Amino acid sequence: MSEVVKLILCGDSAVGKSKLVERFLMDDYSKHTSSTYAITKFTQDVEVEGLGKVKVDLWDTAGQERFKTLHSGFYHGAHVAILVFDSTRKLTYRNLQDTWYPELRKYRENIPVLVIANKIDENQKATTIKFGFPAKHGLYMNYTSAADGRNVVQVFHDALRAGVKYKKDISLHSFSEMITQELADWDDSDEDVS
Ligand SMILES: Nc1nc2c(ncn2[C@@H]2O[C@H](COP(=O)(O)OP(=O)(O)OP(=O)(O)O)[C@@H](O)[C@H]2O)c(=O)[nH]1
Numbered sequence: 001m002s003e004v005v006k007l008i009l010c011g012d013s014a015v016g017k018s019k020l021v022e023r024f025l026m027d028d029y030s031k032h033t034s035s036t037y038a039i040t041k042f043t044q045d046v047e048v049e050g051l052g053k054v055k056v057d058l059w060d061t062a063g064q065e066r067f068k069t070l071h072s073g074f075y076h077g078a079h080v081a082i083l084v085f086d087s088t089r090k091l092t093y094r095n096l097q098d099t100w101y102p103e104l105r106k107y108r109e110n111i112p113v114l115v116i117a118n119k120i121d122e123n124q125k126a127t128t129i130k131f132g133f134p135a136k137h138g139l140y141m142n143y144t145s146a147a148d149g150r151n152v153v154q155v156f157h158d159a160l161r162a163g164v165k166y167k168k169d170i171s172l173h174s175f176s177e178m179i180t181q182e183l184a185d186w187d188d189s190d191e192d193v194s
């Protein structure tokens with residue numbers, strides 16, 4: 001049986017979200033650019049080592065200012081999020097910390113979050129930096145280049161593994177909650193069970 005995992009991508013405009021998706025899904029990269037309008041959704045089966053086939057619903061957003069306060073439907077039901085910043089533009093890192101991350105947490109309190117420094121082909125030094133924001137929140141951190149492909153597949157596979165695990169954990173959690181509730185109801189009832 002294949003798992004369906006909803007993965008969302010967030011981050012400022014032009015940090016490389018769509019190029020990372022293009023690199024991951026098509027193993028392709030073109031310099032040509034068009035900014036994403038609102039939300040683009042891709043559905044694809046992905047073979048993940050150690051997991052088998054995973055059906056991924058990948059939601060790519062527009063980072064433009066006017067879409068910053070996204071409709072809750074974008075976050076609804078997400079199992080994992082990738083937050084991307086541009087390692088050549090400090091402001092995009094700060095915006096993850098100040099805007100994107102807090103907004104995401106308003107809707108999805110517990111999902112795994114991966115923080116990605118992209119465009120390392122243009123800033124090799126970034127890979128030696130220990131960024132404070134992901135460390136502070138205990139978030140996964142990695143460095144990518146959609147241009148040369150470095151770490152891109154790794155990051156998406158790590159995200160999918162985390163998403164599948166999260167999904168399994170919540171279904172186990174809600175199952176045990178259901179049982180507990182049933183037992184509590186049973187206890188409360190006047191039925192004589194002895
Ligand atoms: N050098 C370099 N350029 C990149 C990389 N990733 C993306 N770019 C360039 O950055 C620009 C923006 O990339 P997009 O993927 O469209 O950015 P986005 O985050 O999807 O932007 P919005 O859709 O507006 O939110 C493009 O000109 C890309 O060619 C990278 O890893 N290295």
Ligand SMILES: [Mg+2]
Pocket residue numbers: 017018019034035036060061062063
């Ligand atoms: Mg885009």
